[in-house]
Amino acid sequence: MAAPRRRLHGKNAIITGAAGGIGLETTILFAREGANVLMADISVPALEKAIAKVKEVVPTAPRLEIIKCDVSKEADIQAMVESQDSWGGTDVIFNNAGIMHADDADAVDTPEKIWDMTQNINVKGVWFGCKHAVLSMRRHKKTKGSIINTASVVALVGSATPQLAYTASKGAVLAMTRELAIAHAREGLRFNALCPAPLNTPLLQDWLGDDQPKRHRREVHFPTGRFGEAIEQAQAVVFLASDESSFVNGTDFVVDGGMTRAYVTPEGPATVAPQNQGH
Numbered sequence: 172m173a174a175p176r177r178r179l180h181g182k183n184a185i186i187t188g189a190a191g192g193i194g195l196e197t198t199i200l201f202a203r204e205g206a207n208v209l210m211a212d213i214s215v216p217a218l219e220k221a222i223a224k225v226k227e228v229v230p231t232a233p234r235l236e237i238i239k240c241d242v243s244k245e246a247d248i249q250a251m252v253e254s255q256d257s258w259g260g261t262d263v264i265f266n267n268a269g270i271m272h273a274d275d276a277d278a279v280d281t282p283e284k285i286w287d288m289t290q291n292i293n294v295k296g297v298w299f300g301c302k303h304a305v306l307s308m309r310r311h312k313k314t315k316g317s318i319i320n321t322a323s324v325v326a327l328v329g330s331a332t333p334q335l336a337y338t339a340s341k342g343a344v345l346a347m348t349r350e351l352a353i354a355h356a357r358e359g360l361r362f363n364a365l366c367p368a369p370l371n372t373p374l375l376q377d378w379l380g381d382d383q384p385k386r387h388r389r390e391v392h393f394p395t396g397r398f399g400e401a402i403e404q405a406q407a408v409v410f411l412a413s414d415e416s417s418f419v420n421g422t423d424f425v426v427d428g429g430m431t432r433a434y435v436t437p438e439g440p441a442t443v444a445p446q447n448q449g450h
């Protein structure tokens with residue numbers, strides 16, 4: 172990778188779902204860009220593995236710590252955000268943790284308990300993260316702050332392979348983020364929603380497994396002929412977290428290789444993907 176430009180120098184950041192996928196790649200890029208990062212996840216063993224990886228890849232990382240947090244529990248989120256008070260308060264939070272449950276299905280077959288679990292983590296978790304970030308930023312008299320919430324392209328385009336609870340949850344993240352952006356704009360707090368396309372992360376790839384037709388059904392919709400990589404999302408999050416995006420607020424920030432802009436996609440070999448740093 173190119174030499175770091177320290178675009179996040181001195182910023183205190185929290186990343187949820189930091190043990191894998193987008194969260195881990197974002198932690199690596201944030202650390203390279205000079206941010207102090209609190210890595211949060213529900214899985215402590217996964218966090219321990221992830222922080223070791225970040226330290227290996229970014230030996231110059233400034234402050235880097237882990238914390239167990241189930242984002243669906245407000246007390247966990249509050250403790251996570253308040254633990255950064257001694258760092259000088261939170262400047263950036265990336266509310267990224269989310270689930271897509273294997274039993275999530277269509278209008279008829281989605282179990283109610285899967286619906287509730289999905290909304291609790293994907294929607295309420297993001298709300299709690301936003302709430303406690305706002306309280307922290309006020310407590311520390313921050314004149315600017317960046318909150319990035321992970322939604323999905325399924326909040327923008329419909330799919331004939333539905334996962335209704337997941338899609339509904341991501342639509343809620345988009346609407347909530349937009350409203351918060353407007354409500355807090357005069358406080359200097361920016362809220363943007365990241366909309367990733369399907370990616371090569373465990374969340375999707377474990378679910379697709381070796382089922383080639385299931386995979387192809389999705390891959391064909393990409394103009395580039397491939398799924399996205401977590402690092403391609405992380406690059407966008409660095410921009411949204413940094414002061415470079417000071418006039419970017421309330422957006423549905425789509426990082427999808429053109430998937431949601433396509434009708435008929437090209438044929439031929441797929442483009443070459445960048446390498447993730449965490450694997």
Ligand SMILES: NC(=O)c1ccc[n+]([C@@H]2O[C@H](COP(=O)([O-])OP(=O)(O)OC[C@H]3O[C@@H](n4cnc5c(N)ncnc54)[C@H](O)[C@@H]3O)[C@@H](O)[C@H]2O)c1
Pocket residue numbers: 187188189190191192193194211212213214217240241242243267268269270271292321322323324366367368369370371372373374375401
């Ligand atoms: N992978 C995709 O194709 C894709 C596409 C669009 C959006 N997204 C979204 O991106 C975000 C990150 O996904 P990813 O692909 O990196 O997935 P991932 O499964 O690799 O990582 C998600 C992380 O969240 C953690 N997590 C799960 N439940 C949690 C909870 N209750 N509290 C705290 N942490 C919890 C997991 O332990 C895991 O480390 C999710 O919100 C997901 O919905 C993913």
